[in-house]
Amino acid sequence: MALISTWFFVFLIASLIIYYILPIKIRYVALCLSSAVYMYFAGGILGTIVLASFVILGILFAKIMQSQFFSGEARSGLKRLVYIISMLLPVAALLLFKYINPFGIEAPMGIAFYLMTFMGFMTDAYQGAIREKISPVGAGLIIGFFPMMTSGPIVRYGENATNIKEGHKFCYINILHGIQRILWGTFKKLIISERCAVIVNTVYAAPDTFSSAFLVFAIFAFVLQLYTDFSGCMDIVVGAAEMFGIKLPENFDTPFFSRNVSEFWRRWHITLGAWLKDYVMYPVLHSELFRKFKKACKNKIGKKHGEKPALYLSMFISWTIIGYWHGGSLKYIFGVGWWFLAIIVLGELLSPFFGWIKRVLKIRTNNTSYHIFESLRTLMFVGVGLSFFRAASFSVGIDYWKCIFTNAQNQKGMLFSNDIYSLGLDLQDILVLIVAFIILLLVSIIQYKNAKKGTSVRGWLDQQNLVFRWTVYIILIFAVVIFGKYGQGYNAADFIYQGF
Amino acid sequence: MKNTVKTIVKSVSFLLIVAIIWCAITLWVRPTDQMTIYEEPDNTVDMLMVGSSAWYTFWAPMASYEACGYTSFNYAQGGMPADLMKYCIIETLKHQKPSLVCIDARTFVYRAENTVYITEDGKEYLKDNYVRTVSDTMPLSLNRMKMILDISPKLEDPLSNFADLLFYHDEWKQAMNKGTVVKGRDYTKGFDIHTKTTAYDKPDDMSGITAELELPESAEAALRDLLDYCSKQEFKTIFVALPVASEDDEMKMQYNYMSRICSEYGIPMIDSNDYSDEIGLNYETDFDDETHANYNGTTKFTAWFSLYVMKNYPLADRRGQEGYEFWDEDLSKWNGLLDAVFPDRVAGNTNENGGGN
Structure with missing residues (x-):
């Protein structure tokens, strides 16, 4: 039962009806049942058994660690x-399931996501970070609440358990906002991401036949594909939860307006970054071993720079885990891990030099044009890293870059000519993609500006007149239904991050 | 309370607007190359032929009109599942009052072989394309909804049958460019002219076989459901087994079985394969393929069945009647079509190259 499927939406509606019919005190029962049924239909028997096992183990371990006996x-x-x-x-x-897989069994759906939540939960329970008495229902639902099952977000017990397990009153605005988010998510996935996928798949299938311009274009098409795919998925997940009155943490915050790679990762897959920071980087950095290492470095190279080696080493461990989490192969470890670490470390090491250049050239940095420059620079670095993410392997990624530097004048060369059709989309699809991209950009700008003021796009939309709001909804609904890539002759691919 | 009512009214209004736009777009992107009986003026069709493609190659309504003055229409689609026929009749009755409904018996015999498939886990489903040619050309009505609802256990993807926009949405590019395709009254009245000839040996005479062979359970259920419905209607019904170039014992025995079930409901059935000599079928020249006639076969069968109807179910001669002028207009278009397809044709004669009367 894919997140974008008629069955999922039917299932969601049925779950909502049951949820709101039940007395408020036992509404969590509907969530537990729905989650079990969803896992069974979407993840099969193995997926259900694995998830159920970790839910039970999580409750058990957390209860044991919180008990007076161990105090x-x-x-x-x-x-x-x-x-x-x-x-x-x-x-x-x-x-066992993802990296070694000796039995050749397909990894249970969403295992990498809910096990991150599980491990975070265990750590919080161990460290005594959970003050209140652990609720089995809350613990079970933060691990296995059905909308989060396939692609997260990765949640923390302390911040989310109460909100998920407690019964929420029926609220029209929650339903409306939930539908809006789901609609926006399907718009991103079915109209933008699936069209970008056609371009990316075409170029990555035979990079040696395309010119450098097309190869670079395909990299940015993949960045857009991945963003609209993953953030679209999150919109659906967050929207579905919102319809139950449950507020899940956001995973994206207009990442392409970031001024540097560090900021990008604070705005992209936010819950994974936060998880690694809280449960890997800081604990490593504050460990006894690293304290000793820091001390030794300070003695050797002085107080000013002495802390850096330990910091970089802990970052290296975190970024390696990020890469490894995406998949065991080097393409992820380099493309999503080490590459970004290198850019961050280099950026920091070279910052005095960049500062000097800015001073000498009298570059004003506190303005929109410089912000745009920084965002484009960040996008470029992100594109390079993600080009390996998309490649079949690290060596294929290297070959792709070799083609970029050697295919300057190749067969299919000109972006602004009929060669554009060799990317797999016809004129109508290209126009749909351009218009959808402009809409995405405009919404992102509004989102970015409103976030600074503490408001949201939906808040802005709520303030508009009924006719305008309904027009927007109707256009969105029919844009998705008509221009979405799904169904006859074309099956929308699963979400990319669903595979992790 | 006031706010709740306001919210409900707003939500219902919004859903209504979405539903209206949905229906409009559905009709826009739906296939337009299949003209249907729903375009015919009300209460002008006296005889309705319902079933598979066999009808639209064997029965030429305009030829029958020209000869006898009967107004008939082939509500026939390639591989039409037997399960849908009842709903086709119900939908037609909203605008037409046929005195006679002729049902293609072959649909039931061929159902297991042609219109259903069995999945690996043993589930029987109707082939989607055959369902769609019926459901997606039917007006968006409650009857259509009921049809899909009733057959939904036999559909692998019933949801996209309910909301066919989900299925045809990708047609928007074609829909934008289809200005040349005109929907409207079909002057052939659901006929499809076939001109190819495939020669067959004359099959053995099966008319002496009286043994019966049961239909598959699901086919019999569909048959009984249809018989039950038809037996309670004002119109008369007849089941017709249309000619095939290779009727075998098994098929004949299944027709016998069907015939007996039909008689339980007081509805007659005729196996026209038993009358091939009377019809004058020449198996070397009158078939397009095993199950479809070419125009030679069409003219022979149409002439024979028109006489059969004349003897058993006298229908009104509508030629020259007020309100039926458009049939004469359509007849001249029909003759224009025949002149174009068979430039050497002489009225009343057939040639040996697939057609031309």
Whole structure:
């Protein structure tokens, strides 16, 4: 049951009806049942068993670690052992299903996402970060609430459990906003992402037959494809949850307006970045070993720069894990991990030099044009990294870049000529893509500007007159239905991040 | 309370607007190359032929009109599943009052072989393309909804049958360019002219076989459902097994079985394969393929069946009647078509090259 399928929407409506029919105190029952049914139909028996096992284990381990029995110093070793086991199990499951896979079984749906939530939950329980008594229902739902199952977001018990498990009153605005988000998500996925996918697949299938201009164009098409795919998926997930009155954390915050790569990663897949920072980077940085390392570095190279090696090393570990999490292969470790680490570290090391250039050339940095320049520069770095993400392997990614530097004058060369049709889209599809991209850009600008003021696009839309609002909704609905790439003769691909 | 009512009214109004636009766009992107009985003026069709493609190659309504003055129409689609016929009749009755409904019996015998498929897990489904040619050319009505609802357990993707815009949405590019295709009254009245000739040996005479062979359970269920419906209507019904170039024992025995079931409901059935000599069928020259006639076969069958109807179900001669002038207009277009397809044709004669009366 894919997130964009008629069955999912029928299932969602049925779940909502059951949820709001039940008395408010036991509405969580509808969520638990829906989640179990969804997992069974979308993830099969194995997926259901694995998820159910981790839900039960999560509740059990968290309860044990929170119990009075382990509260004293005397039993801290035992508590630590429980924690280590609770962390080893998901790591083992990930290795077993995703990276080693000795039985050739397809990894259970969404395993990489809910196990991150699971591990975060275990760590919070171990560290005593969860003050309130752990609720089995809350614990079960932060791991297995059905909209989050396929692609996250990765949530934390403390911030989300109560909100998910408590019954929410029926609220027209929640339903309306949820539908808006789902509609916007399907617009991004079916109109933009699926069209970009045609271009990207065509070029990546035979990069040696395209000119450098097309190859570079395809990289940016992939960036757009990935963004609209993943953020579209998140819109559907967040929108579906919102219809139950549940507020899930956002995973995207207009990432392409970022001024540098660090900022980009704070705005792109936010919950994964936050998870790694909270559960990997900072704990590593504050570990005994790293403290000693920091101290040794300070003694050797001085106070000013002494902290940097430990920081970079902890970042290296985090970025490697980010890459590894996407998939065991080098293309992810380099393309989503090390490349960005290199840009961040280099940017920091060279910042005095860049500062000097700005001073000498008297470049004004506090204006829109410089912001645009920085955003485009960030986009370029992101594009380079993600070009490896899309390639079949790291070596294929290298070959792709070789083609970029050697195919300057190739067969299919001119972007603004009939050669454009060799990318797999006809004129009508290209026009639809351009118009949809402009709409996305305009909405993103409004989103970015409103975020600064603390408002949202939906808030802005809510303030408009009924005729305008309805016109927008109707255009969106029929744009998706008519121009969406799905159904007859074309099956919309699954979400890219659903594969992780 | 006031706010709740306001919200409900607003939501319903919005959904209504969406539904209206949805229907309009559906009609815009739906296939337009199949003209239907729904374009005919009300209450002008006296005889309705319902079934598979066999009807539209064997029965030429305009030829029958020219000879006998009967107004008939082939509500026939290639591979029309037997399960849909009842709904086609119901939909037609909203605008027409046929005195006689002729049902293609072959549809039931061929159902298992042609119009359904069995999945690996043993589930029987109707072939989507055959369902769509019927459901997607039917007006957006409650009857259509009921039809899809009733057959939905036999459909793999019932949702896109309910909302056919989801299925045809990708046709928007073609829809934008289809200005040349004109919807309107079909002057052939659902006929499709076939001119190819495939020669066959004359099959053995099966008329002596009286044994019966059961239909598959689902085909029989569809048959009984249709018989039950037809037996309660004002119009008369007849089941017609149209000629095939190779009727075998099994088929004959299934027709016998069908015939007995029909008689339980007081509805007659005729196996025209038993009358091939009377019809004058020449198996070397009158078939396009095993199951379809070319125009030679059409003229022979149409002439024979027109006489059969004249003897058993006297229908009104509408030639020259007030309100039927458009049939004469259509007749001249029809003759124009025949002149174009068979430039050497002489009225009343057939040639040996697939057609031309």
